[in-house]
Amino acid sequence: MAVMFAAVACGTGSTQNAGTVHVIAQWSGAEQAHFMAVMKPFLDSTGIKMAYTATRDEDAILRSNVAAGNPPDLAAAPSPQLLTQFAQQGKVIALNSAVDMGALQNNYAKSWIDLGEPLHDGKLYQVFSWADLKGLIWYDPASFQAKGYNVPKSWDDLMNLQTQIKSTGTTPWCMAIASTGADGWPGSDWIKEIVLSQSGPTVYDNWVAGKQKWTSPEIKLAFQTWGQILGPGDDSNVYGGSKTILSTQFGAVGTPMFAKPPKCYMLNQATFIPSFFTSADPTLKPVTDFNFFPLPDINSQFAGAHVVAADSWSMFKDTPQARKMIQYLTTADAQTIWVKLGGKLSPNKQTSLDAYPDPLAKEEAQLLAGTQIAKYDATDNMPVAMKDAAWQAVLAYAGNQSKLDSILANLDKVQATAYTSS
Amino acid sequence: MDFSVLLQDIPTLLVVIIGVPAILAAYIIGGEYLVRRLPDKNRPQVRPWLWVGPALFLVAAYLLLPAIFTIKQSFENNAGDWVGFNNFANQLGDFPNGGAWIAIRNNVIFWLIFYTLFTLVFGLALAVLFDRVRYEQVVKSLIFMPMAISSVALGLIWDFMYQYQPPGQAQTGTMNALVTTFLHHDPVTWLQDQWPAEGFNVLNNLALIGAATWGITGFAMVILSAALKGIPGELLEAARVDGAGELTVFRRVILPLMMPTVVVVGTTLVIFALKAFDVVYVMTSGGYNTDVLAFRMYKLLYSSYNLGGASSVAIILLIAVVPVLIFNLRQFRAVEARR
Numbered sequence: 001m002a003v004m005f006a007a008v009a010c011g012t013g014s015t016q017n018a019g020t021v022h023v024i025a026q027w028s029g030a031e032q033a034h035f036m037a038v039m040k041p042f043l044d045s046t047g048i049k050m051a052y053t054a055t056r057d058e059d060a061i062l063r064s065n066v067a068a069g070n071p072p073d074l075a076a077a078p079s080p081q082l083l084t085q086f087a088q089q090g091k092v093i094a095l096n097s098a099v100d101m102g103a104l105q106n107n108y109a110k111s112w113i114d115l116g117e118p119l120h121d122g123k124l125y126q127v128f129s130w131a132d133l134k135g136l137i138w139y140d141p142a143s144f145q146a147k148g149y150n151v152p153k154s155w156d157d158l159m160n161l162q163t164q165i166k167s168t169g170t171t172p173w174c175m176a177i178a179s180t181g182a183d184g185w186p187g188s189d190w191i192k193e194i195v196l197s198q199s200g201p202t203v204y205d206n207w208v209a210g211k212q213k214w215t216s217p218e219i220k221l222a223f224q225t226w227g228q229i230l231g232p233g234d235d236s237n238v239y240g241g242s243k244t245i246l247s248t249q250f251g252a253v254g255t256p257m258f259a260k261p262p263k264c265y266m267l268n269q270a271t272f273i274p275s276f277f278t279s280a281d282p283t284l285k286p287v288t289d290f291n292f293f294p295l296p297d298i299n300s301q302f303a304g305a306h307v308v309a310a311d312s313w314s315m316f317k318d319t320p321q322a323r324k325m326i327q328y329l330t331t332a333d334a335q336t337i338w339v340k341l342g343g344k345l346s347p348n349k350q351t352s353l354d355a356y357p358d359p360l361a362k363e364e365a366q367l368l369a370g371t372q373i374a375k376y377d378a379t380d381n382m383p384v385a386m387k388d389a390a391w392q393a394v395l396a397y398a399g400n401q402s403k404l405d406s407i408l409a410n411l412d413k414v415q416a417t418a419y420t421s422s
Numbered sequence: 423m424d425f426s427v428l429l430q431d432i433p434t435l436l437v438v439i440i441g442v443p444a445i446l447a448a449y450i451i452g453g454e455y456l457v458r459r460l461p462d463k464n465r466p467q468v469r470p471w472l473w474v475g476p477a478l479f480l481v482a483a484y485l486l487l488p489a490i491f492t493i494k495q496s497f498e499n500n501a502g503d504w505v506g507f508n509n510f511a512n513q514l515g516d517f518p519n520g521g522a523w524i525a526i527r528n529n530v531i532f533w534l535i536f537y538t539l540f541t542l543v544f545g546l547a548l549a550v551l552f553d554r555v556r557y558e559q560v561v562k563s564l565i566f567m568p569m570a571i572s573s574v575a576l577g578l579i580w581d582f583m584y585q586y587q588p589p590g591q592a593q594t595g596t597m598n599a600l601v602t603t604f605l606h607h608d609p610v611t612w613l614q615d616q617w618p619a620e621g622f623n624v625l626n627n628l629a630l631i632g633a634a635t636w637g638i639t640g641f642a643m644v645i646l647s648a649a650l651k652g653i654p655g656e657l658l659e660a661a662r663v664d665g666a667g668e669l670t671v672f673r674r675v676i677l678p679l680m681m682p683t684v685v686v687v688g689t690t691l692v693i694f695a696l697k698a699f700d701v702v703y704v705m706t707s708g709g710y711n712t713d714v715l716a717f718r719m720y721k722l723l724y725s726s727y728n729l730g731g732a733s734s735v736a737i738i739l740l741i742a743v744v745p746v747l748i749f750n751l752r753q754f755r756a757v758e759a760r761r
Contacts, residue, residue: 060724240588
């Protein structure tokens with residue numbers, strides 16, 4: 001029997017075809033088709049083959065594959081926290097010699113390269129191919145015009161607009177923070193954006209690193225500021241109240257905003273959300289039917305601060321084919337293909353603004369390029385136990401604002417252990 | 423579909439198609455050859471071991487050894503250092519709301535009792551009632567159908583069933599449509615609502631259990647129905663001739679005769695209840711106090727990478743299952759003996 005298993009094991013080992021790169025990512029359906037379109041010119045010109053696996057439970061799959069000694073060659077977007085662990089365990093390969101570092105430094109903002117060095121030891125473990133910009137407030141220009149509402153330029157404007165909309169008997173906000181397997185994250189985006197814009201990058205970084213207590217005045221203030229958005233009585237500013245906030249999937253957040261007459265006028269979501277608008281109602285057009293403005297700066301000292309998220313790439317097996325592929329993914333040529341198909345921003349400075357398919361996407365790209373303070377998604381960079389607890393806290397707070405103190409105290413308790421145990 | 427992957431792996435394919443049967447045949451022929459060389463009286467002692475050998479090897483390699491490693495790991499931290507009962511203390515600390523307690527409560531109280539009870543009662547009622555109608559086969563097939571759906575699809579279907587829209591809006595979820603139309607009650611957020619109390623959330627647990635019950639009732643029904651068909655008609659007729667009403671016939675004749683089957687189905691369901699995972703994973707991911715042990719183990723292992731914690735939850739689950747397992751085996755043997 002043992003002989004037989006050994007033989008099988010050898011069989012699989014020796015058939016690792018020299019020209020195939022195994023890739024794991026989260027894209028399926030339309031996104032997978034877009035990714036394939038990106039890869040096609042590369043695969044055609046090099047003759048390299050790609051074996052692609054799509055999974056939404058990527059961290060779990062990667063962890064078990066790596067533990068079993070059978071990782072993919074390349075993986076897109078493992079959570080940064082998981083990548084840091086892999087880097088510490090020596091399970092991912094430093095990319096310094098795999099990608100053209102000179103071109104990378106010329107074409108990417110320094111913050112992207114810093115993000116790729118999770119151990120801060122000069123070793124690059126991930127590169128970024130596409131980005132999402134968070135903290136965009138989406139609205140329907142037609143209904144804004146019909147009611148004479150103006151796009152707010154400052155935080156006070158936003159608060160006033162909120163009151164103005166409410167005085168007509170309609171709720172200002174649409175909100176939906178359910179997400180199968182990850183309930184709460186869309187709500188946690190609010191907290192991140194408020195912390196960054198209100199208290200600045202130092203507090204934000206300390207908070208991510210577990211050095212800023214959740215009960216500290218800054219974080220508590222961020223929750224309270226979000227509470228002003230949610231409205232008095234826990235949820236009176238939001239369509240359907242906390243029950244709707246908690247039970248609606250984030251992708252369906254726009255439906256009541258596009259109802260006639262609208263049931264709410266604004267929603268906060270990242271650059272990817274228009275694809276959900278148009279898949280629910282294909283007649284909706286950018287600019288005329290939906291538009292966005294960036295969440296106004298809360299503290300002018302930190303003007304132009306934005307939370308970003310991105311698709312990252314890491315290499316688990318050092319093969320010439322994998323090196324070529326990861327290098328290709330950092331180029332503007334590769335990134336432009338998906339940019340043209342819509343729904344993605346390119347972090348590469350060489351990507352032409354003309355590649356963006358509509359004026360909104362172009363505006364988003366300009367906003368990303370002009371961002372003064374770019375910070376990566378905070379909860380994604382926290383240990384998983386902390387991230388899960390933060391999401392749960394957001395759910396609890398959206399259901400009952402009066403429990404804020406006990407919610408934050410509980411988060412401090414998790415913070416005390418989460419950073420040491422994993 | 424791209425089959426080129428199969429072609430790349432031709433050596434593996436050859437090994438599997440030719441090698442496996444060849445090695446098995448060699449094992450049997452070679453083993454028998456060696457056994458024949460033994461003295462006559464020793465052969466009966468050796469031969470059974472020869473034949474169960476491969477099975478024993480597989481059980482040891484894929485069940486016993488991993489179980490032993492899991493037990494060992496539950497006393498270690500991630501670095502592999504011995505930490506005594508620390509992992510268990512973490513999981514079992516902060517009674518009643520900390521650690522694994524919510525998962526334990528949901529598993530051994532809500533799931534174990536309600537899932538088992540609902541499925542048994544529905545399964546038994548359907549089996550007995552459909553036994554009396556002509557369209558029995560058709561209805562039974564319909565009830566059995568959810569068994570053919572994967573649990574993930576089942577979870578998604580029930581996600582739609584439980585959908586919530588604010589009061590006054592058209593309800594898109596079937597359950598809320600029923601509640602608002604017939605009970606004139608405000609719509610309910612079935613999966614989030616922790617009625618009656620946050621520490622004792624019956625409603626959303628029952629919502630999950632209801633979805634799981636829908637999927638498994640067909641299984642209980644067909645087995646119970648088969649047992650019912652095994653009861654001789656003369657017995658029932660004799661009871662009726664003696665003046666027994668239908669309810670009495672069910673209570674005094676049918677139920678006692680079906681009891682062994684009911685118990686076996688029940689204990690199997692108890693094991694299903696203890697290892698509940700998919701419905702929780704898909705529908706709530708353990709949120710709003712609906713965590714269960716299997717999901718907690720998965721979270722600790724794959725998300726938090728807390729190997730010791732995950733192993734200790736696995737051991738807690740194992741300890742919870744063992745008594746049921748023993749009871750089930752005994753009962754199974756008792757039923758076999760009666761045949």
